Amino acid sequence: MTFGVGCKCPCAKCGVPRTPYAPCVYSSCECESPPPDLAQEIPLEWVPQPLPAPSETYELINAETAQCNAAANATVANMVELERHWAQVIIECDTKGVAENYCLDRDLLSLHACSVRNNAAASALTAFYQLGGLEAQKHYLEHALKEVELTYNRIDKLREAGMKVPDGLDRATVGTQYRDLEDKLAQLDLQRLQLNGQLQTLVGCPLNEHKFFWPHVDWQPELETVNVDMELTLGLQNRHDLRGLGIVLCNMEKVTLPVTRGVLAFADSTLGTVEPREGLIHTIRCLHCYEHEVPVRCRQLAMFYEDTETKASAEIKSAAYKIGLQQNRIVLAQETVLDLRKRVEELEKTRDSDDVPVFKISSAHTDLDQAEANLIEQIVALKIAQVELKKAQGVLANECGFLPQLCLEGCCNGACMRCEGGLICEECKSGKCSRCATSKPACERCE
Numbered sequence: 001m002t003f004g005v006g007c008k009c010p011c012a013k014c015g016v017p018r019t020p021y022a023p024c025v026y027s028s029c030e031c032e033s034p035p036p037d038l039a040q041e042i043p044l045e046w047v048p049q050p051l052p053a054p055s056e057t058y059e060l061i062n063a064e065t066a067q068c069n070a071a072a073n074a075t076v077a078n079m080v081e082l083e084r085h086w087a088q089v090i091i092e093c094d095t096k097g098v099a100e101n102y103c104l105d106r107d108l109l110s111l112h113a114c115s116v117r118n119n120a121a122a123s124a125l126t127a128f129y130q131l132g133g134l135e136a137q138k139h140y141l142e143h144a145l146k147e148v149e150l151t152y153n154r155i156d157k158l159r160e161a162g163m164k165v166p167d168g169l170d171r172a173t174v175g176t177q178y179r180d181l182e183d184k185l186a187q188l189d190l191q192r193l194q195l196n197g198q199l200q201t202l203v204g205c206p207l208n209e210h211k212f213f214w215p216h217v218d219w220q221p222e223l224e225t226v227n228v229d230m231e232l233t234l235g236l237q238n239r240h241d242l243r244g245l246g247i248v249l250c251n252m253e254k255v256t257l258p259v260t261r262g263v264l265a266f267a268d269s270t271l272g273t274v275e276p277r278e279g280l281i282h283t284i285r286c287l288h289c290y291e292h293e294v295p296v297r298c299r300q301l302a303m304f305y306e307d308t309e310t311k312a313s314a315e316i317k318s319a320a321y322k323i324g325l326q327q328n329r330i331v332l333a334q335e336t337v338l339d340l341r342k343r344v345e346e347l348e349k350t351r352d353s354d355d356v357p358v359f360k361i362s363s364a365h366t367d368l369d370q371a372e373a374n375l376i377e378q379i380v381a382l383k384i385a386q387v388e389l390k391k392a393q394g395v396l397a398n399e400c401g402f403l404p405q406l407c408l409e410g411c412c413n414g415a416c417m418r419c420e421g422g423l424i425c426e427e428c429k430s431g432k433c434s435r436c437a438t439s440k441p442a443c444e445r446c447e
Contacts, residue, residue, distance in 0.1 A: 051189045058214030063128055066203055066215075068400035070124030073204035077116035084109040097255045103408065104251060104259050108244050110404040114397045115240040121400065122391035124202040126384050131195040132215035133380030137373040138188050144369035145181045147362045152178055154359065166357055177366075221379050222386070223327050228320045235316040235393035242312060243409065245305045250412035252297065252421075260297050267304045291420075298416035298423050312392070319389035326382040333375040340368040 071077075087106040091099045152174045158165050165171075196212050236242060248263050261272030275293075344364045351361065390396050397403075415421045 048186075051193055052209040053189075054210065054212035058212050060216055061128070061199075061203070061213045062216045063125060063218070066124040066128040066199065067121045067396060069203040071117040071121040071397045071400045071402055073202070074117045074120040077113040077120070080109050080113040080116065084113070100253060100255050101259050104248065104256050107247050107404075107406045107408050108259070108263070110406060111240040111244045111247075114402055114404045115394065117397035117400075117402050118240070118391060118394050120202060121396035122387055124199060125387045125396070127195050127199045127202065128215050129217065129380050129383040129387070131192065131199060131213060132217035133376050134188055134192050134195065135214065136217075136219075136376045138185065138192075140369040140373040140376070141181060141185055141188070144366045144373075145178065145185065147366045147369070148174060148178045148181060151359055151362045151366075166359055169359055217383075219376075219379060221327070221330050221382050223330070226320050226323050226389075228317055231320045231389065231393065232313060232316050234395070236309065236312060238394045238398065239312050240394050240404070241308055242305070243404070243406075245301065245308060247406070247408050249298070249301045249305055249414070249416050251408045251414040252294075252301065253415050254294055257293060257297060260301065264297070264300055264304065267300075267307070271300065294415050294420055295422040298421040301416065302423055315392045316389070319385065319392045322385045323382065323389060326378065326385045330375070330378045330382060333371070333378045337368070337371045337375050340364065340371050344368055 084106050087102040087109060091102045091106070094102075151169075152171070155165055155169060155171050155174060159171070192212070193209060197207055197209070199213055200207055200211075245263070248260060252260050257275075261275060264271035265273075344361070347361050347364055387396075390399075416423050
């Protein structure tokens with residue numbers, strides 16, 4: 001009975017279940033009352049919860065270690081390497097058609113693994129420089145906080161003694177400045193905790209909110225002019241996505257159409273979805289139609305390559321120009337620091353002779369500390385911009401020795417490069433074009 005009429009489906013008799021629904025019913029109000037007096041309602045005796053602080057010692061880390069350890073410990077990249085190993089097993093034991101597909105797939109896996117390692121290295125370097133800048137900024141902001149606190153206490157003592165507060169000084173303004181600096185330092189503490197956790201994960205260390213890194217940063221900024229054209233040429237030669245598309249475009253055959261469809265799906269999920277159906281009837285009815293897929297896929301791959309190259313060029317150029325902008329911002333920030341240092345020196349030299357108020361000197365020190373912190377921030381931004389350029393070029397993993405292992409790169413005699421691909425010239429179909437190869441030339445395939 002089961003084989004004849006099928007299994008019973010008791011749930012089908014109940015119909016499709018209803019989904020949750022909330023009615024649109026709400027009360028009306030004029031709602032024009034003023035907001036509550038929050039300053040009076042919040043209890044002043046509330047004590048903030050302290051964040052985890054580092055122990056007495058830090059763990060020293062440099063940029064190269066952060067970059068290369070993150071590249072080596074990239075989990076997804078290591079999983080892709082295992083997938084590539086499995087593809088090699090299939091190549092050695094299955095049919096020639098399957099081997100053709102997985103040979104192409106294996107090169108793409110190797111490029112993808114290096115791309116993942118490149119991104120991991122970039123993330124680690126970004127966190128490294130952000131953490132180094134944070135620790136340096138914290139030093140200057142804490143010093144500025146002490147200066148503002150001294151000014152605030154001096155104003156209170158003058159008021160208690162019944163003495164006149166100097167013009168230009170206001171207790172509320174100084175108090176606001178003090179609380180703003182406290183808020184910045186509190187935010188830095190949270191960012192330090194987050195960046196340490198991020199860096200620990202990337203370089204393969206266990207998470208520990210009490211064990212902090214101390215980045216050993218080379219603070220000397222590189223101010224040499226960036227050659228945008230040279231950086232673009234280097235980047236386009238090394239980009240993993242362009243090299244992968246070039247390998248597929250150069251080596252695609254009718255037998256490797258499944259890999260081609262999968263590659264095209266990266267451009268848009270609808271690409272590669274229309275494929276021949278299996279079965280004798282479909283094969284007979286569409287025998288001559290199936291040959292048309294090769295030139296269609298070749299044209300799509302060529303368009304995908306051109307579009308990817310355009311976007312890659314824009315990304316590399318943008319990163320290179322950003323370096324120039326940051327170099328300019330560093331020079332401006334440096335000039336501000338030097339001017340403020342000169343001002344502080346002049347005030348301290350003439351303190352006694354010109355009767356310079358201590359408040360004026362303290363304010364100048366505060367301005368200088370904040371300018372020093374800003375200079376650190378601009379140098380960090382330059383370091384990160386340089387990382388972004390190398391990330392766009394795809395060279396960060398290469399610098400750590402992780403090079404893609406390819407066997408099809410340099411071989412460009414696939415169907416797209418022959419007359420059936422339709423990419424060489426418009427005369428290929430008529431057979432009158434001397435530039436078209438009428439047959440597949442000899443080229444060592446991946447064995």
